[in-house]
Amino acid sequence: MKTTSLFLFFSFFISLSFAQKNTKDVDKSTPMVIGLIQKVPSAVLGEERKISIYLPEDYNQNDTTRYPVIYILDGGMNEDFIHIAGIVRFNTQPWINRFPRSIVVGIENTNRKRDFSFAVPNLDFVEKMGFNKKSYSTAGGSSKYISFLEKELLPYISRTYKTTAQKTVIGESFAGLLATEILLKHRDLFSTYIIITPSLWWGNESLLAEAPKLLKSGNNSNVQVYVGACDKAEELTMYNDAATLAEALKQDGVNFKQVHFDYMPNEIHSTAMHQAVYNAFKLLYPKTEYQK
Helix, strand or coil: CHHHHHHHHHHHHHHHHHHHHHHHHHHHCCCCCCCEEEEEEECCCCEEEEEEEECCCCCCCCCCCCEEEEEECCCCCCCCHHHHHHHHHHHCCCCCCCCCCCEEEEECCCCHHHHHCCCCCCCHHHHHCCCCHHHHCCCCCHHHHHHHHHHHHHHHHHHHCCEEEEEEEEEECHHHHHHHHHHHHCHHHCCEEEEECCCCCHHHHHHHHHHHHHHCCCCCCCCEEEEEECCCCCCHHHHHHHHHHHHHHHHCCCCCCEEEEEECCCCCCCCHHHHHHHHHHHHHCCCCCCCC
Protein backbone atom coordinates (compact mmCIF):
# COMPACT_ATOMS: atom_id res chain seq x y z
CA MET A 1 0.00 0.00 0.00
CA LYS A 2 2.85 2.35 0.91
CA THR A 3 4.65 1.59 -2.36
CA THR A 4 1.46 2.23 -4.30
CA SER A 5 0.95 5.53 -2.51
CA LEU A 6 4.50 6.61 -3.30
CA PHE A 7 4.03 5.63 -6.94
CA LEU A 8 0.83 7.64 -7.17
CA PHE A 9 2.50 10.60 -5.49
CA PHE A 10 5.45 10.63 -7.88
CA SER A 11 3.12 10.08 -10.86
CA PHE A 12 1.08 13.10 -9.78
CA PHE A 13 4.24 15.17 -9.27
CA ILE A 14 5.60 14.23 -12.71
CA SER A 15 2.22 14.95 -14.34
CA LEU A 16 2.04 18.31 -12.57
CA SER A 17 5.57 19.16 -13.72
CA PHE A 18 4.70 18.30 -17.33
CA ALA A 19 1.48 20.30 -17.07
CA GLN A 20 3.40 23.33 -15.76
CA LYS A 21 6.00 22.94 -18.50
CA ASN A 22 3.29 22.65 -21.16
CA THR A 23 1.56 25.72 -19.77
CA LYS A 24 4.83 27.64 -20.05
CA ASP A 25 5.24 26.37 -23.61
CA VAL A 26 1.76 27.60 -24.46
CA ASP A 27 2.62 30.99 -23.02
CA LYS A 28 5.60 31.14 -25.41
CA SER A 29 3.56 30.13 -28.46
CA THR A 30 2.54 32.40 -31.32
CA PRO A 31 -0.56 32.18 -33.55
CA MET A 32 -0.27 30.17 -36.76
CA VAL A 33 -1.44 32.61 -39.44
CA ILE A 34 -2.41 31.26 -42.85
CA GLY A 35 -4.07 34.31 -44.32
CA LEU A 36 -6.24 37.36 -43.94
CA ILE A 37 -9.98 37.87 -43.56
CA GLN A 38 -11.47 41.03 -45.03
CA LYS A 39 -14.98 42.39 -45.43
CA VAL A 40 -15.89 43.85 -48.80
CA PRO A 41 -19.08 45.92 -49.09
CA SER A 42 -21.13 45.16 -52.20
CA ALA A 43 -23.54 47.69 -53.63
CA VAL A 44 -24.60 45.14 -56.25
CA LEU A 45 -25.58 42.51 -53.69
CA GLY A 46 -26.65 44.99 -51.04
CA GLU A 47 -24.58 43.29 -48.35
CA GLU A 48 -21.08 42.92 -46.96
CA ARG A 49 -19.12 39.89 -48.13
CA LYS A 50 -16.37 38.21 -46.15
CA ILE A 51 -13.32 37.05 -48.10
CA SER A 52 -10.34 34.96 -46.99
CA ILE A 53 -6.97 35.67 -48.59
CA TYR A 54 -3.79 33.58 -48.74
CA LEU A 55 -0.64 35.40 -49.85
CA PRO A 56 2.53 33.60 -50.98
CA GLU A 57 5.08 33.38 -48.18
CA ASP A 58 7.49 35.72 -49.96
CA TYR A 59 4.79 38.27 -50.85
CA ASN A 60 6.14 41.81 -50.45
CA GLN A 61 4.01 44.83 -51.24
CA ASN A 62 7.14 46.85 -51.99
CA ASP A 63 8.80 44.64 -54.61
CA THR A 64 7.89 44.25 -58.29
CA THR A 65 6.70 40.62 -58.26
CA ARG A 66 3.07 40.07 -59.28
CA TYR A 67 0.98 36.93 -58.77
CA PRO A 68 -1.88 35.03 -60.45
CA VAL A 69 -5.08 34.84 -58.39
CA ILE A 70 -7.14 31.72 -57.60
CA TYR A 71 -10.76 32.38 -56.59
CA ILE A 72 -12.75 29.82 -54.55
CA LEU A 73 -16.51 30.29 -54.79
CA ASP A 74 -17.22 28.20 -51.66
CA GLY A 75 -14.33 29.98 -50.01
CA GLY A 76 -15.13 30.55 -46.35
CA MET A 77 -12.86 29.35 -43.55
CA ASN A 78 -15.45 26.66 -42.77
CA GLU A 79 -15.88 25.82 -46.45
CA ASP A 80 -13.03 25.06 -48.89
CA PHE A 81 -10.51 27.83 -48.27
CA ILE A 82 -8.08 26.09 -45.91
CA HIS A 83 -7.58 22.82 -47.80
CA ILE A 84 -7.34 24.47 -51.22
CA ALA A 85 -4.87 27.08 -49.96
CA GLY A 86 -2.86 24.10 -48.67
CA ILE A 87 -2.88 22.47 -52.13
CA VAL A 88 -1.73 25.74 -53.68
CA ARG A 89 1.08 26.17 -51.14
CA PHE A 90 2.19 22.56 -51.69
CA ASN A 91 2.26 22.84 -55.48
CA THR A 92 4.14 26.16 -55.46
CA GLN A 93 6.97 25.10 -53.14
CA PRO A 94 10.40 25.40 -54.80
CA TRP A 95 11.02 21.65 -54.82
CA ILE A 96 7.75 21.07 -56.73
CA ASN A 97 7.21 24.32 -58.63
CA ARG A 98 4.21 23.06 -60.60
CA PHE A 99 2.86 26.55 -61.22
CA PRO A 100 3.66 30.11 -60.11
CA ARG A 101 3.15 31.15 -56.52
CA SER A 102 -0.36 32.50 -56.34
CA ILE A 103 -2.76 34.55 -54.28
CA VAL A 104 -5.85 32.61 -53.14
CA VAL A 105 -9.14 34.43 -52.56
CA GLY A 106 -11.99 32.57 -50.90
CA ILE A 107 -15.48 34.08 -50.98
CA GLU A 108 -17.61 33.08 -48.00
CA ASN A 109 -21.24 32.27 -48.76
CA THR A 110 -24.30 34.01 -47.39
CA ASN A 111 -26.92 32.37 -49.64
CA ARG A 112 -25.29 30.04 -52.17
CA LYS A 113 -28.55 28.76 -53.72
CA ARG A 114 -29.51 32.35 -54.51
CA ASP A 115 -26.08 33.46 -55.73
CA PHE A 116 -25.05 30.43 -57.78
CA SER A 117 -28.25 29.73 -59.74
CA PHE A 118 -29.75 31.56 -62.71
CA ALA A 119 -33.40 32.59 -62.93
CA VAL A 120 -35.86 29.97 -64.21
CA PRO A 121 -39.58 30.14 -65.20
CA ASN A 122 -40.61 27.65 -62.50
CA LEU A 123 -39.14 25.20 -59.99
CA ASP A 124 -41.00 22.04 -61.01
CA PHE A 125 -37.75 20.37 -62.06
CA VAL A 126 -36.43 20.68 -58.49
CA GLU A 127 -38.94 18.14 -57.22
CA LYS A 128 -38.04 15.79 -60.06
CA MET A 129 -34.51 15.81 -58.65
CA GLY A 130 -35.88 14.87 -55.23
CA PHE A 131 -35.56 18.29 -53.57
CA ASN A 132 -38.11 20.52 -51.90
CA LYS A 133 -39.05 23.57 -53.96
CA LYS A 134 -39.41 25.70 -50.83
CA SER A 135 -35.70 25.38 -50.07
CA TYR A 136 -34.98 27.10 -53.43
CA SER A 137 -37.41 29.98 -52.95
CA THR A 138 -34.64 32.61 -53.13
CA ALA A 139 -32.80 31.03 -56.09
CA GLY A 140 -32.08 32.81 -59.35
CA GLY A 141 -29.61 35.54 -58.41
CA SER A 142 -26.50 34.52 -60.35
CA SER A 143 -26.59 37.57 -62.64
CA LYS A 144 -26.13 39.87 -59.63
CA TYR A 145 -23.40 37.67 -58.20
CA ILE A 146 -21.50 37.64 -61.50
CA SER A 147 -21.83 41.43 -61.60
CA PHE A 148 -20.42 41.54 -58.05
CA LEU A 149 -17.42 39.51 -59.21
CA GLU A 150 -16.87 41.54 -62.38
CA LYS A 151 -17.48 45.06 -61.09
CA GLU A 152 -16.53 44.87 -57.43
CA LEU A 153 -14.49 41.94 -56.13
CA LEU A 154 -12.07 41.30 -59.01
CA PRO A 155 -11.23 45.03 -59.38
CA TYR A 156 -10.84 45.30 -55.59
CA ILE A 157 -8.33 42.44 -55.50
CA SER A 158 -6.44 43.93 -58.47
CA ARG A 159 -6.25 47.34 -56.76
CA THR A 160 -5.28 46.00 -53.36
CA TYR A 161 -2.80 43.26 -54.22
CA LYS A 162 -0.05 42.75 -56.78
CA THR A 163 -1.77 40.58 -59.36
CA THR A 164 -1.28 39.44 -62.94
CA ALA A 165 -4.04 39.02 -65.51
CA GLN A 166 -4.14 35.26 -64.87
CA LYS A 167 -7.23 34.34 -62.82
CA THR A 168 -8.59 30.91 -61.86
CA VAL A 169 -12.06 30.11 -60.52
CA ILE A 170 -12.92 26.92 -58.61
CA GLY A 171 -16.51 25.76 -58.15
CA GLU A 172 -18.12 22.49 -57.04
CA SER A 173 -21.79 21.42 -57.18
CA PHE A 174 -23.90 24.61 -57.17
CA ALA A 175 -20.69 26.63 -57.35
CA GLY A 176 -19.80 24.45 -60.34
CA LEU A 177 -23.07 25.52 -61.95
CA LEU A 178 -22.06 29.16 -61.51
CA ALA A 179 -18.52 28.53 -62.79
CA THR A 180 -20.05 26.89 -65.90
CA GLU A 181 -22.38 29.84 -66.46
CA ILE A 182 -19.42 32.23 -66.23
CA LEU A 183 -17.41 30.06 -68.62
CA LEU A 184 -20.18 30.03 -71.20
CA LYS A 185 -21.47 33.61 -70.89
CA HIS A 186 -18.66 35.69 -69.33
CA ARG A 187 -15.57 33.77 -70.40
CA ASP A 188 -13.14 36.68 -70.15
CA LEU A 189 -13.54 36.95 -66.39
CA PHE A 190 -11.16 34.03 -65.79
CA SER A 191 -8.42 32.24 -67.69
CA THR A 192 -8.69 28.89 -65.86
CA TYR A 193 -11.91 27.13 -64.87
CA ILE A 194 -11.94 24.22 -62.41
CA ILE A 195 -15.49 22.84 -62.46
CA ILE A 196 -16.33 19.88 -60.21
CA THR A 197 -19.56 17.81 -60.22
CA PRO A 198 -21.55 20.83 -61.45
CA SER A 199 -25.30 21.00 -60.72
CA LEU A 200 -26.19 21.36 -64.39
CA TRP A 201 -29.56 19.74 -63.72
CA TRP A 202 -30.67 23.24 -62.69
CA GLY A 203 -33.31 24.63 -65.09
CA ASN A 204 -33.88 21.24 -66.74
CA GLU A 205 -30.27 21.34 -68.03
CA SER A 206 -31.01 24.47 -70.06
CA LEU A 207 -27.45 25.74 -69.67
CA LEU A 208 -26.14 22.53 -71.26
CA ALA A 209 -28.60 22.96 -74.12
CA GLU A 210 -27.26 26.47 -74.75
CA ALA A 211 -23.62 25.45 -74.51
CA PRO A 212 -22.90 24.62 -78.19
CA LYS A 213 -24.15 28.01 -79.35
CA LEU A 214 -22.49 29.95 -76.54
CA LEU A 215 -19.15 28.24 -77.12
CA LYS A 216 -18.96 29.43 -80.70
CA SER A 217 -18.55 33.04 -79.59
CA GLY A 218 -15.66 34.67 -77.78
CA ASN A 219 -11.91 34.14 -77.71
CA ASN A 220 -10.90 30.87 -76.10
CA SER A 221 -7.19 30.77 -76.90
CA ASN A 222 -6.04 31.67 -73.38
CA VAL A 223 -8.71 29.64 -71.55
CA GLN A 224 -8.15 26.22 -70.01
CA VAL A 225 -10.83 24.08 -68.38
CA TYR A 226 -10.93 21.11 -66.02
CA VAL A 227 -14.23 19.25 -65.48
CA GLY A 228 -14.32 16.65 -62.71
CA ALA A 229 -17.01 14.04 -62.00
CA CYS A 230 -17.45 11.71 -59.03
CA ASP A 231 -18.67 8.11 -58.92
CA LYS A 232 -21.49 7.68 -61.45
CA ALA A 233 -23.14 5.06 -59.22
CA GLU A 234 -23.88 7.80 -56.68
CA GLU A 235 -24.58 10.74 -59.00
CA LEU A 236 -25.44 9.40 -62.47
CA THR A 237 -27.24 12.57 -63.62
CA MET A 238 -24.39 14.80 -62.48
CA TYR A 239 -21.83 12.46 -64.05
CA ASN A 240 -23.68 12.50 -67.38
CA ASP A 241 -24.04 16.29 -67.27
CA ALA A 242 -20.34 16.79 -66.48
CA ALA A 243 -19.34 14.43 -69.31
CA THR A 244 -21.72 16.22 -71.71
CA LEU A 245 -20.24 19.58 -70.75
CA ALA A 246 -16.69 18.34 -71.33
CA GLU A 247 -17.67 16.90 -74.71
CA ALA A 248 -19.31 20.19 -75.72
CA LEU A 249 -16.16 22.08 -74.71
CA LYS A 250 -14.07 19.79 -76.91
CA GLN A 251 -16.48 19.63 -79.86
CA ASP A 252 -17.97 23.12 -79.99
CA GLY A 253 -15.36 25.23 -78.26
CA VAL A 254 -12.91 26.92 -80.59
CA ASN A 255 -9.20 26.96 -79.76
CA PHE A 256 -9.39 26.32 -76.03
CA LYS A 257 -5.89 26.17 -74.61
CA GLN A 258 -6.76 22.79 -73.06
CA VAL A 259 -9.79 20.87 -71.78
CA HIS A 260 -9.65 17.92 -69.38
CA PHE A 261 -12.41 15.59 -68.21
CA ASP A 262 -11.57 13.67 -65.05
CA TYR A 263 -13.73 10.79 -63.85
CA MET A 264 -13.07 9.87 -60.20
CA PRO A 265 -14.87 6.58 -59.46
CA ASN A 266 -13.38 6.41 -55.97
CA GLU A 267 -14.87 9.76 -54.91
CA ILE A 268 -18.44 10.62 -53.98
CA HIS A 269 -20.07 14.03 -54.23
CA SER A 270 -19.00 15.06 -50.73
CA THR A 271 -15.36 13.97 -51.13
CA ALA A 272 -14.60 14.92 -54.74
CA MET A 273 -13.54 18.53 -54.15
CA HIS A 274 -10.09 18.05 -52.64
CA GLN A 275 -8.98 15.27 -55.00
CA ALA A 276 -10.37 17.09 -58.03
CA VAL A 277 -8.52 20.33 -57.29
CA TYR A 278 -5.28 18.42 -56.81
CA ASN A 279 -5.88 16.50 -60.06
CA ALA A 280 -6.80 19.69 -61.89
CA PHE A 281 -3.53 21.41 -61.03
CA LYS A 282 -1.63 18.29 -62.05
CA LEU A 283 -3.42 18.07 -65.42
CA LEU A 284 -3.38 21.78 -66.22
CA TYR A 285 0.23 22.25 -65.09
CA PRO A 286 1.82 18.83 -65.68
CA LYS A 287 5.45 19.88 -65.54
CA THR A 288 7.18 19.71 -62.18
CA GLU A 289 10.49 21.57 -62.24
CA TYR A 290 12.95 19.95 -59.87
CA GLN A 291 15.22 22.40 -58.10
CA LYS A 292 18.16 21.36 -55.90
